[in-house]
Amino acid sequence: MYIDQKLCEKCLDCMPVCPMGAIMVKDKAVVIDYETCVECGVCQRFGICPVGAIQQVDEIPYPRIIRAVFSDPVQTHESTGVAGRGTEEMKTNDVTNLFQEGKIGFSIELGRPLGGAYLSDLEKVVKKVTSMGVEFAEDNPVVQLITDRSTGSLRPEILGERVLSAIVEFLVPEASAMEMIDEMGRFIDSELDCVVTMSVISRADAEGTCAFSQRLRELGKKPYPNGKVNIGMALVGNET
Amino acid sequence: MTHTLNRTGLSDARPAEEIIVLCMVHRAEKIRKIEEMQKIAKTILKYKPDNIIGEPLGFGPEEIETMAPITGVLTAVFSDKDAVLQLVEEIKSQRPGVSVVLSGLFSDIHDVCACTGLQEHTYHMSLGIFGKTDRLPEEKTLEIVTQCGHSLISPHLVSAIVKKIRKGKMTCEEGARQLIKPCACGIGNPRRIEKTLGEMI
Numbered sequence: 001m002y003i004d005q006k007l008c009e010k011c012l013d014c015m016p017v018c019p020m021g022a023i024m025v026k027d028k029a030v031v032i033d034y035e036t037c038v039e040c041g042v043c044q045r046f047g048i049c050p051v052g053a054i055q056q057v058d059e060i061p062y063p064r065i066i067r068a069v070f071s072d073p074v075q076t077h078e079s080t081g082v083a084g085r086g087t088e089e090m091k092t093n094d095v096t097n098l099f100q101e102g103k104i105g106f107s108i109e110l111g112r113p114l115g116g117a118y119l120s121d122l123e124k125v126v127k128k129v130t131s132m133g134v135e136f137a138e139d140n141p142v143v144q145l146i147t148d149r150s151t152g153s154l155r156p157e158i159l160g161e162r163v164l165s166a167i168v169e170f171l172v173p174e175a176s177a178m179e180m181i182d183e184m185g186r187f188i189d190s191e192l193d194c195v196v197t198m199s200v201i202s203r204a205d206a207e208g209t210c211a212f213s214q215r216l217r218e219l220g221k222k223p224y225p226n227g228k229v230n231i232g233m234a235l236v237g238n239e240t
Numbered sequence: 241m242t243h244t245l246n247r248t249g250l251s252d253a254r255p256a257e258e259i260i261v262l263c264m265v266h267r268a269e270k271i272r273k274i275e276e277m278q279k280i281a282k283t284i285l286k287y288k289p290d291n292i293i294g295e296p297l298g299f300g301p302e303e304i305e306t307m308a309p310i311t312g313v314l315t316a317v318f319s320d321k322d323a324v325l326q327l328v329e330e331i332k333s334q335r336p337g338v339s340v341v342l343s344g345l346f347s348d349i350h351d352v353c354a355c356t357g358l359q360e361h362t363y364h365m366s367l368g369i370f371g372k373t374d375r376l377p378e379e380k381t382l383e384i385v386t387q388c389g390h391s392l393i394s395p396h397l398v399s400a401i402v403k404k405i406r407k408g409k410m411t412c413e414e415g416a417r418q419l420i421k422p423c424a425c426g427i428g429n430p431r432r433i434e435k436t437l438g439e440m441i
Contacts, residue, residue, distance in 0.1 A: 015396070016394060016396035016397045016399065016400040017394055017396075017397055017422070018394055018396070019385075019391055019392055019393065019394040019395075019422070021394075021396060040390075040392060042392050042394075042422045045297065045422070045424070046421055046422055047421075071390075073390045073392075073424055073425060074297075074424050088264065088266065088267065089364070090341070090362045090363075090364050091262060091264045091339055091341050092264055092265075092266040092339040093339075093361065093362040094339050094361045094362070095266040095269070095339060096266060099362055105364075107245075107364075109246075111391070112246065112391050113246060113369070113376075113382070113385055113386045113391050114375060114376060114377070114385065114391060114395065115372070115375050116391075164390065164391050164392075165390070165391055181367065185367075185370055188370040188371045189370055189371060192371050192372075193371075193372065194371055194372060195369055195370075195371045195372050195373060195375055195376065196369070196370045196371040197245075197246045197366060197367075197368070197369055197370070198366075198367045198368070198370055199245055199246070199364060199365060199366045199367055200364075200365050200367060201362060201363065201364045201365075202362070202363050202365070203361070203362055203363075204359065204360040204361055204362060204363060207359075208350075208353060208359035208360040208361075209360070210360070210363045210365075212363075213346075213363060213365055216365070216367075221367060222367075222368065223365040223366060223367055223368075224246070224248075224250070224365065224366040224368065225250060225251060225252050225345055225346065225347075226247060226250040226343070226344055226345045226346065226366075227245055227343065227346060227363065227364050227365045227366055228243075228244060228245050228262075228341050228342070228343045228363075228364040229341065229342050229343075229346065229349045229353075229360050229361075229362070229363055229364070230339060230340070230341050230360075230361045230362040230364075231328070231340050231341070231342055231349070231352075231353055231358045231359070231360060231361060232358060232359055232360070232361035233263075233328075233331060233332065233336070233338060233339060233340035233358065234266075234336075234337055234338055234339045234340075235361070236332055236335050236358075237335040237337070238337075
């Protein structure tokens with residue numbers, strides 16, 4: 001994104017709209033700082049500029065395009081090999097059965113809910129969980145950035161890119177899930193230069209309740225009282 | 241994406257404050273579920289959500305129904321639990337073969353399941369925020385910015401709008417309408433944001 005200086009009337013109304021704080025005044029001009037901007041496109045979509053001075057280049061070059069793919073939810077860029085930023089994770093689990101009994105899914109999301117993250121921090125997490133022998137959820141654009149599955153190394157040219165958020169998703173046996181929570185909590189707090197959310201995915205038991213949630217509370221993990229639940233709608237009509 | 245998972249400020253002490261309904265077709269099924277997704281979009285709109293995917297981009301009902309099978313996903317926020325109950329019941333009667341995820345208090349979601357004869361299939365639970373948490377804004381601002389799952393609501397925008405409200409240049413309702421605009425998925429809850437803004441001034 002950039003601001004067309006010939007059009008900009010310096011009203012400054014656009015400055016607070018940027019979630020990264022990338023719009024700033026430099027040398028008496030309102031500019032979008034190239035390094036801070038993650039190409040999320042909010043400044044343009046918001047329609048805040050009365051004269052249309054906020055503009056996008058015709059084509060964002062690689063590897064910078066990675067920023068848009070991981071930051072702009074309305075953009076998909078196939079040329080990067082990353083089809084969209086997100087994943088279906090548990091949302092379609094009543095169809096995919098990816099998260100089964102006995103396994104716990106983890107979502108470790110860097111840069112959220114604020115501030116974004118460099119992909120060098122993403123690589124640290126991927127390498128860490130690779131060393132712990134996790135099973136990656138393959139339906140995730142982060143997996144496509146891994147060049148060496150034995151170490152968790154990412155494409156070297158993208159490590160300096162900054163994104164609004166990126167999620168590492170993997171599964172572990174339920175028996176080792178609590179240890180994973182503790183270990184990743186320590187690792188994130190000590191090794192990463194960003195904010196991170198950590199979440200877990202568990203299949204419901206036969207009564208529709210969640211025994212793992214109860215165990216979390218018993219061990220003092222304090223999950224939020226709110227969250228997401230797949231209610232099995234895709235199975236309606238297919239019951240045996 | 242973890243999307244609606246990390247919303248802060250909800251509490252079992254204030255039940256039924258909001259439920260977000262997400263309907264998603266597994267990508268391999270997308271081509272076979274065109275009519276189903278259009279029908280679900282129409283059904284969701286009938287129950288008058290507080291916000292719905294595409295609305296912040298200026299889309300009307302026709303565009304939302306057209307886009308639903310293309311994107312394969314629909315999201316909408318409700319502040320009325322009874323409306324969600326009826327909506328889920330109606331989607332169930334359509335037997336769409338489409339996944340539905342409810343976001344909100346687990347106790348509210350359980351009520352919806354119990355009343356509609358459905359059962360929780362898979363849970364996604366947030367363990368909270370880690371890392372450089374000293375960079376987070378204060379609690380009320382965080383409640384607003386976490387209403388966009390893609391982190392597109394700027395805390396600076398929240399501050400700017402609070403200032404305008406304090407100066408009498410904008411109402412809390414108008415401020416809330418502004419703050420849901422960055423979130424294209426339509427999961428920002430204007431009623432909750434309006435209430436939170438009222439608590440901030």
